[in-house]
Every structure is written in C-alpha cells, then in structure tokens.
Amino acid sequence: MQTNSKLLVISAMALVMIGCFRDKPEVDLTRVSVGMRKNEVIQALGKPTRVSVQGPVEYLEYESYENSGWDWKGKRNFQFMFVRIINGKVDSFGRKGDFDTTKNPTTDININQRIEAKVSSTTANTTAPQTGTFDLKAELEKLEKMKKEGLLNEQEYQQLRQRAIDKAKAQ
Incomplete structure (x- = not known):
C-alpha cells in the first residue's frame, strides 16, 4: 500500500514538473550587442523564428516564452523579440513594440500623393531655363x-519610376 502511494506521489510530482516545462527557452538579448554580425547573433540566440528583409535591412524575429510558457488561463504566454x-551588422534589438521597430518613418512613402508645383515667370520671354x-534623369x-x-521596395520603385516617366512624357 505504501509503495502505491509513493508511486502516486512521484507520478503527481512528475506531471507537475512536465506541466511547467518550457518547450522553447527564453531569448536572452543580453548576449547581443550593436555591431555584431548576423552569424554571431544566430550563434548566440539560435535560429530565428522568422526572418524578413527589405533592401539592406533584415529583421530576425524570435519568440520568447516567459516563465513556463503558459499563463493561469491556459493560454500561451510569449513575446516577440527582434534583432x-x-x-x-546589428543596428538595434529588443522586444517588438518597444521602438516601433517594424516601421521606419523614412520608408512611409505615399505613392498616391500628388505634388503640384506652380511656377510663375516674371518675364514672358526669357532665355534662362525654366526652374x-x-x-527625368535626376x-x-x-x-x-x-x-x-x-527606403523603397521593388514595387514602390517601379510605380514611382513609371510615374516619373509618364510625367516627363506629358511635358
């Protein structure tokens, strides 16, 4: 009887320990520093969950589970980290949302924006080139x-390039 109760207690403890087990380790960003190379980051943090690239900018995204990886309501408890x-070379790193890292304000180009410039000439006949x-070349x-x-992806570049060509043809 005592062996059955000991076995039951050991089994219960094993189940509790398995329930607290993390299937992914927490990402330790203290192992990363600005200026590190990509292969050094992967060596320090492991393979990223997701990679995205836009021109010379590359984002390595990691999922990091806090505590046991589960909250009290039975939901996964994780956060996204990025490099x-x-x-x-590493430019910045941290939790996603800390620095609004996925949106560089210089890349927000509205291709539908119309820019109108009105040029007035003080003299009707002038030999100087119009400003x-x-x-088109510039x-x-x-x-x-x-x-x-x-700052532009291929699609934005092609659209803006075509607009410039169309504008040059219209003049």
Whole structure:
C-alpha cells in the first residue's frame, strides 16, 4: 500500500514538473550587442523564428516564452523579440513594440500623393531655363538611390519610376 502511494506521489510530482516545462527557452538579448554580425547573433540566440528583409535591412524575429510558457488561463504566454540588422551588422534589438521597430518613418512613402508645383515667370520671354521643368534623369537617380538605401521596395520603385516617366512624357 505504501509503495502505491509513493508511486502516486512521484507520478503527481512528475506531471507537475512536465506541466511547467518550457518547450522553447527564453531569448536572452543580453548576449547581443550593436555591431555584431548576423552569424554571431544566430550563434548566440539560435535560429530565428522568422526572418524578413527589405533592401539592406533584415529583421530576425524570435519568440520568447516567459516563465513556463503558459499563463493561469491556459493560454500561451510569449513575446516577440527582434534583432535589426543593417548591411550585415546589428543596428538595434529588443522586444517588438518597444521602438516601433517594424516601421521606419523614412520608408512611409505615399505613392498616391500628388505634388503640384506652380511656377510663375516674371518675364514672358526669357532665355534662362525654366526652374519648373521636370528633370527625368535626376528624378530616376533619386529613386534608384532610395531603392539602394532600402527606403523603397521593388514595387514602390517601379510605380514611382513609371510615374516619373509618364510625367516627363506629358511635358
């Protein structure tokens, strides 16, 4: 009888311990520092849950389970951690939402925005070039630079490029 009760107690303790087991470890961002290379980050934190890339900017996303990974209501208790890599090196890292990391304010380009410029000339006949003329070459160079810097994705670049060409044809 005593062996059955001991076995029951040991089984209950084993079940409690298994219930508190984490299937994923907590991500320890103290092992990451600005300037580290991508392979060093993966070596320190392990394989990321998700990777996203936009130009030279790359995000490594990790799921980190707090405590046992479960809350008292039986729901998963996790948070997302990220490492932002620019040109192969760590630029920033932290919990998702701490710094609004997924939205770089310089990349918010409204391609539907219309810009109208009114140029008035003080003299009717002038030999100087108009300042209001559209310079297609300069505009395309600006767009190419923005694309290389990661401010525009391929689709945005193509749309803005086509608009510039259409505008040049209209003049």
